[in-house]
Amino acid sequence: MSATVQDILSRHWMMHNTYDNLADKFAIHLNDTHPVLAIPELMRLLIDEHKFKWLDAWQVVTSVFSYTNHTLMQEALETWPVDMLGKILLRHLQLIFEINEHFLEEVQKKFPKDNDLLARVSIIDETNGRRVRMAWLALANPSLSKVLDDAIGKNWRTNLIQLEDIKPQAGLCRRCVRRSWRTSNVWRSTWPSIWMW
Secondary structure, eight states: OHHHHHHHHHHHHHHHSOSTTHHHHOOEEEOSSGGGGHHHHHHHIIIIITOOOHHHHHHHHHHHEEEOOSOOOGGGSOEEEHHHHHHHOHHHHHHHHHHHHHHHHHHHHHSTTOHHHHHHHOSEEOSSSOEEEHHHHHHOOHHHHHHHHHHHOSGGGTOGGGGGGGTTHHHHSHHHHHHHHHHTTOHHHHOOTTTOO
């Protein structure tokens, strides 16, 4: 995964001599929880190797990556122990904590004083030992969240099972959802292809 992300950056630099247009030229689609580590890896490379500011790197990352999963069943929503990640990929874990902090600040602005919600949507699951919710890491994307909000309302944010509410709309409003996605300026890299195509 790291070699692939590094190769993308290298090829992009050779062609464009800048990373400012990376999200316009590359899209990385993650179709399961295992490759989600590419998100903190791209953050690491942009911040540590290419001297991006954190928010600028996050803007690129949320524009480049998209995510779908084949199911919302609990056993498919993989979690990884914080201790294990800390021993193997310390810098990635640090970035995951920073992404989580940024994400929870955004959630708190929209839902002030709802600590139960913060615990449910946190990328770090604190209930059964500290674990990273890999799918949550992929869903901390503001552009994707807005399109889903517009399509099915905001209740999915507090209960991911409600993403199934988009199924009935797949045929009826495909065009209107596509249109709003395209106007969000990141449609090519973050189209939610779970049921839409």
